[in-house]
Amino acid sequence: MSEERRLDVLRAIVEDYVRTREPVGSRILTERHQLGVSPATVRNDMAALEEAGLIAQPHTSAGRIPTDKGYRLFVDQLAEVRPLSVPQRRAIETFLSQAVDLDDVVARAGRLIAQLTGQVAVVQYPSLRRSGLRHLELVPTAEGRLLVVVITDTGRVEQRFLDVPVDLDDGTLGELRARLNAATAGRRLADIGDAFAGVAEAMAPEHRPLATAVAEVVTAALGEESEERIVLTGQANLARSSMRFEQGxxxxxEALEEQVVLLGLLTDMTDDAGVAVSIGHENRLAGLAETSVVTSGYGSSDGDTVAILSSIGPTRMDYPGTIAAVRAVARYLSRVLPS
Known part of the structure; x- marks a missing residue:
């Protein structure tokens, strides 16, 4: 029973500190929470929590604040995800469904998370390497030039130019277009090599080099590392006085500016089972040592994860609320992606 009570005390300390941003004392705890024990018992429990490294006393004669270890225990064992209200859920769905294209979807998702949490939002564009092919379009643009348009199942559009024989006729181009789309529709990058090879074999010998060239252009477009883009929103929220980072x-x-490293951190965190949380010094970026990162993957309508989104704020964050917001936006984002 004492162990359960100490967890209740820890939960109360976390909730009060997140709300007030002030160290919490035993008297305040007994006044604000129905712990069912005396202040003396609460003080004993707080001493045990401090000895276990779950709370700390920032100044002499001050109350206690949670440590990174304390927040971790709170998230792992105590935090109940607070469901969003019906108006909030309806607003999220409506706002995202009104997006006109993929850029707008990503931008709206970032603004939603930043507004719901009052923190920084990070949204990754759907990765071409993890997306499926919806359609390939081949458009002759000038003598000896062909525009190859790659459209993915997540709405990404990539365009590449290709030099082609000047005597290429519409019939051959139409045949190649039809064969490529029939063979590759819905396939991921890892699966399209054999499909492309089969298309080239089916073409007349004189047209096989063109089929191979188109295949190489598409494969290169889907495999580029540079397309791993993220959008940051809500950095101004960090300047609010309520944030108060000890190191400034x-x-x-500066850590947020290291976008490649940041994306690597978020990708490593992503858990296919749901929302992942990294707290304080668990973050391998030194600049994020006083922050917590809440991350979820999102995907296409077939359930595959194609990108990630996150909320970043101080370790003194509203974990249940942030987890609920990130989870809800990820789910709705998956639903409104083109399918």
């Missing part, structure tokens, strides 16, 4: 705001902003 600059290390956090």
């Amino acid at each position: 705001l600059r290390p956090v902003l």
Whole structure:
């Protein structure tokens, strides 16, 4: 029973500190929470929590605040995900469904997370390497030039130019277009090589080099590392007085500027089972040592994860609310992606 009570005390300390941003004392705990024990018992429980490294006393004669270890226990064992209200869920769905294209979807998702959490939002564009092919279009644009348009099942559109024989006729181009789409529709990058090879074999010998060239252009477009893009929204939220980073705001902003490293961190965190949380010094970016990162993958309508989205704020964040917001936006984002 004492162990369960100490977890209740820890939960109360976390909730009060997140709400008030002030160290929490035993008297305040007994006044605000129905713990069912005396202040003396609460003090004993707080001493045990401090000895276990779950809370700390920032100053002499001050109350206690949670440590990274304490927040971790709170998230793992105590935090109940607070469901969003019906108006919030309806607003998310309506706002995302009104997007006109993929860029708009990503931008709207970032604004939603930043507004719901009051923190920084990070949204990755759907990865071409993890997307499926919906359609390939081959458009002759000038003498000896062909525009290859790659459209993915997540709405990404990539365009590449290709030099082609000047005597290429519409019939051959139409045949190649039809064969490529029939063979590759819905396939991922890892699966399209054999499909392309089969298309080239089916073409007349004189047209096989063209089929191979188109295949190489598409494969290169889907395999580029440079297409791993993210959108950051809500950085201004970090300047609010309620954030109060001990080491100042600059290390956090510098870490956010390291977008390639940041994306690697978020990708490593992503858990196919749901929302993942990295707290304080668990983050391998030194500048994020005073922050917590809440991350979820999102995907296409077939359930595959194609990108990630996150909320980044101080370790003193509203974990249940942030987890609920990130989870809800990821789910709705998956639903409104082109299918």
